[in-house]
Amino acid sequence: MDNGSNTLDFCNLKVVSALGRGAKGLVFLAKINEGQNEKQWLALKVVSKAFVRMRNSSHCKRVSFEQQILRRFNHPLLPQLRGVLETEELLGFAIDYCHGGNLHSLRRKQSEKTFPVDAIRFYAVELVLVLDYLHSLGVVYRDLKPENILIQETGHIMLVDFDLSKKLNPKSPQLLSGISSPSSDSALLVDRRKRLLPGCYCCHSGIMPLDSDSQLGTNSPARSESDSVEKSNSFVGTxxxxxxxxxTGEGHNFGVDWWSLGVVLYEMLYGMTPFKGVNRKETFQRILMKQPDLSGENTPLRDLIKKLLEKHPDRRIEVHEIKCHDFFKGVNWNSVLQIARPPYIPQNDVEDKAGFSRKDVESFVRKIFFKNDNKEEKPKEVEKKKINGANQNKVYNKNQNTVWVDKLTDNPTQNEDFLMF
Known part of the structure; x- marks a missing residue:
C-alpha cells in the first residue's frame, strides 16, 4: 500500500480484536481481506467523531495532525501510514501491526522486571536515533514512555502515538538540514523492515519473550536546543x-524528550520510574525537587541517566553529547541499524479469527466512550471498572494508566492486555 493513499473500508477490512485505548481513540487488530496485502496485519486506530466534537477544538487538530505527520515519516523505527478510514461515526487510520507488544510488557516479563545493560543499550541507541530524526523534522514527541515503544517482528522498535507531538519551528537555518529525508542508511532500511537484520553488534541479554497469548501490540547537526528553537507552553505527557x-509551564522544547528518555532508561534498569509518588501532586513535587536514586556501582549508564535527568533544561545533555557518551562507546551511529542484533525477536504468529462488521466496531466504540449507546453523553473520565461482563480479576490499574479487558459481549478480544496509550 502506498503511504496513506489507500482508502480503507469495512467491506475490504477484517477487524479481529481490540488492542488498546487512548484518550481519544481505540486501536484494533485488522487486516486487508483482498489483494496482495491480504496477509498484512494492521493496527487500526479509530476515533469517535461525536466524542471529538464534544471536546475542544484542539482535539480535532490533534487527530488531523497525527495523520499528517505519519505521511511525512520515512524511517525504519517509525510507522508508515497504510490507509485511512471514515464512516458516519468514525475516523481512522492504519499502520503496521507490531507483533512483539511494547517495551513495558516485555520488561514485566523479565525475571527481575528489569533489562540487562546490553539490552538497555540496544533500545537506547534506537530511541536516540528515532528522537533525533523527529527533532530534525522539527517535531517534539512529548509522550515517550515504554507503552509507546513497540517491538516490530524484526525485534527493532517502533515509536507510535503522535497525538501529543508538536511541530516547533527551528530558528536556526542549520536545523533545517536533513528534514527532507533521513540518511541513506535509514531509507534503505525502510525496505528491509520485514527481514531479520544479521550483524555483529550483539546483545547477549537473555531477554525473556512475552507469553504466547500476549498480542499487545539521521544524524542531525549538533545544536543548542534551548537557544535555537521556539518553545511550547502546553501541559502534556504522562x-x-x-x-x-x-x-512549571515555563516553556519547553526538544529537551523534554531527552528527559523522558532518562526516565525510560531508569525504569529499564531499576524496574520503576525514578519519581513516582502516591499521587500526581507528590510525583510532580519529586520531579521538581528530588534527585534520582541511582544506587549501585557508578557506571556509564547511570552517568548518562543522571545527565538526562538534569532538571534545568539548559544544562541537560543534548543529542551530540548523548551520542558521544561513554555508554555508547563503539557504536557507529551511521550503520548501527544495519548491524545491530535485537535482544528479543517476537513470534510472528497471529491467530486469525472471524472479523467484526462496521456496526460491531461502531457499537464497541460507543460503549467505551459514552455511558450508553443511545445518547451522546459526556464520556466519563477513566474509572475503576470492568467492561461488559469481564469476570476475571483484571481491573483498571490507576498506577499504570492501564485498562484491562477480559471479555467484551460484542467484540471478544484475544486473551491479551488491553492497553491505555
Whole structure:
C-alpha cells in the first residue's frame, strides 16, 4: 500500500480484536481481506467523531495532525501510514501491526522486571536515533514512555502515538538540514523492515519473550536546543515521564524528550520510574525537587541517566553529547541499524479469527466512550471498572494508566492486555 493513499473500508477490512485505548481513540487488530496485502496485519486506530466534537477544538487538530505527520515519516523505527478510514461515526487510520507488544510488557516479563545493560543499550541507541530524526523534522514527541515503544517482528522498535507531538519551528537555518529525508542508511532500511537484520553488534541479554497469548501490540547537526528553537507552553505527557519545565509551564522544547528518555532508561534498569509518588501532586513535587536514586556501582549508564535527568533544561545533555557518551562507546551511529542484533525477536504468529462488521466496531466504540449507546453523553473520565461482563480479576490499574479487558459481549478480544496509550 502506498503511504496513506489507500482508502480503507469495512467491506475490504477484517477487524479481529481490540488492542488498546487512548484518550481519544481505540486501536484494533485488522487486516486487508483482498489483494496482495491480504496477509498484512494492521493496527487500526479509530476515533469517535461525536466524542471529538464534544471536546475542544484542539482535539480535532490533534487527530488531523497525527495523520499528517505519519505521511511525512520515512524511517525504519517509525510507522508508515497504510490507509485511512471514515464512516458516519468514525475516523481512522492504519499502520503496521507490531507483533512483539511494547517495551513495558516485555520488561514485566523479565525475571527481575528489569533489562540487562546490553539490552538497555540496544533500545537506547534506537530511541536516540528515532528522537533525533523527529527533532530534525522539527517535531517534539512529548509522550515517550515504554507503552509507546513497540517491538516490530524484526525485534527493532517502533515509536507510535503522535497525538501529543508538536511541530516547533527551528530558528536556526542549520536545523533545517536533513528534514527532507533521513540518511541513506535509514531509507534503505525502510525496505528491509520485514527481514531479520544479521550483524555483529550483539546483545547477549537473555531477554525473556512475552507469553504466547500476549498480542499487545539521521544524524542531525549538533545544536543548542534551548537557544535555537521556539518553545511550547502546553501541559502534556504522562505524569511519571514529564519534564520539570512542563510542570512549571515555563516553556519547553526538544529537551523534554531527552528527559523522558532518562526516565525510560531508569525504569529499564531499576524496574520503576525514578519519581513516582502516591499521587500526581507528590510525583510532580519529586520531579521538581528530588534527585534520582541511582544506587549501585557508578557506571556509564547511570552517568548518562543522571545527565538526562538534569532538571534545568539548559544544562541537560543534548543529542551530540548523548551520542558521544561513554555508554555508547563503539557504536557507529551511521550503520548501527544495519548491524545491530535485537535482544528479543517476537513470534510472528497471529491467530486469525472471524472479523467484526462496521456496526460491531461502531457499537464497541460507543460503549467505551459514552455511558450508553443511545445518547451522546459526556464520556466519563477513566474509572475503576470492568467492561461488559469481564469476570476475571483484571481491573483498571490507576498506577499504570492501564485498562484491562477480559471479555467484551460484542467484540471478544484475544486473551491479551488491553492497553491505555
Amino acid at each position: 505524569e511519571d515521564y514529564v519534564a520539570p519545565e512542563i510542570i
